Amino acid sequence: MSTDEQTSKDARLNRLEQASEWLLRMDNPARTEEDVNEWLRWCDEDSENLAAFEAFQRDWRDLDALKVSATVKQSVPESHRLSISRVRRRTRMVPVAVAACLALVALAVILLPHERELSIPRQQVAATQTNRAATLPDGSRVILSAQTSINVDFNGSKRNLELSAGEAYFKVKHDRQHPFIVHAGDISVTAVGTAFDVRREPDGVTVTVEEGTVEIAGNVFAKNGLPTTWRAEAGYRLTYSSQGRTAMIASVDTSNALAWRSGELAYVWEPLGAVIEDLNRYSEHKVIIKDPAIAELRFTGTVFTASLIDWVKAV
């Protein structure tokens, strides 16, 4: 910047410019000692420098609030919220396609030994009551739904993740050398560079593939004594049942099926008990249905996680 430009700008603006650059430099996790020393010198130059830096640090933190609201659609009028019906949330609703697919999926493959049990360094992304996005060390993106936590272990030749409960969406950074494996109870989902969703349920796991192809391996032996693997492509959902150790694959509208990422939960003809169980993950106050007859009532509609309490009142 030339000296002419420099002088024509007022001093305050100049300071803001420097302070905002310092914010980014100091915010960088890889900041060096030299960065810190230079920053200290800059702070020493004028007491207002630090004040400007403080203001930006506050702004930067406050702007996090937009993150939360960005994932929640609030523009739909209240009166429409319950009547929009959209999606088949679970594939057990589509028995015809399922029967055909079942025949396709029983392929025998050797199960890999599970060396992941031995590796120690693991981190956990903790559960919260709202959806949360995070970038993993390899650049992959993950969106966790409410009350969901994952364990991450990227130290070996494989990128191992463990989903013990809840639902998570993964957009995997392509890396052929390091397969990305999500362990979810009875099954493991392996991807190289795709986007998919894994959801754990009390009686099984569903895997929804948005992009590319994933391979799903059973971690327990099937009843015939052989381990199994399945492949699911984009636009398909695999539903694994732990009871029968079987899986079915059916096509699915992924944008609707993955609508939870933007704070919408859609159901078609779903037992109220299952809907409530799902919604309880998003709420501080748990709803308990005492009468089993009520739990069996069917619900069709979309629930916005941002206005759960209203929905419960309406029901």
Added chain:
Amino acid sequence: LKPFEQLNAEARPDDAAQQTRASALSSLFREHNRTLVRFINARLRNEQEANEIAQEAYVKMLQLDRCPGTASFLRHYLFRVAENLAVDRIRQRYSRGRLDQLTSIDDLFQEALAERTVLAAQELALLKAAVAELPEKYREAFRLIKLEDNSFPQAAGLMRLSERMVRKYITRALIYIRLRREGHTAKDAWNKVQS
């Protein structure tokens, strides 16, 4: 948090050399505590914890056996101690084992570390509006960096721009938002940013 003088009194009050150093540290505290807290907060993103770590750093300094010398060296040392404490704190929070690559771990937990602030509805609306007022490229850079937690190289790749350009969009967006928060009109703030 305890006032510094009280900490001071608790640390080996009978030692004369200690007393000299304590008074040197006391002035260090007065002069640099604000900077120190900002420094730690850039790492921890939590005001409360940043204050705690700052305090811990002074306690550590008071417990040293040898006096680290000149004021500037003392300050340098204080920041080193605080940095180490902050890194330890991050480790403690999330690890159940050995962590080798703290940098990437930082990225991973950026989201979790961020302090959830409750903003008044009015203030939130102002921030939203200010971001919405920015030109498209600025908004795009802001979304990628701030809302989706991409790194600068990642955002630059996605926008097909140089990293320097993305930084420029972000710093200008920040200045614009700051000026709007300080009560400047949209037009006035934008003119200033562009000047």
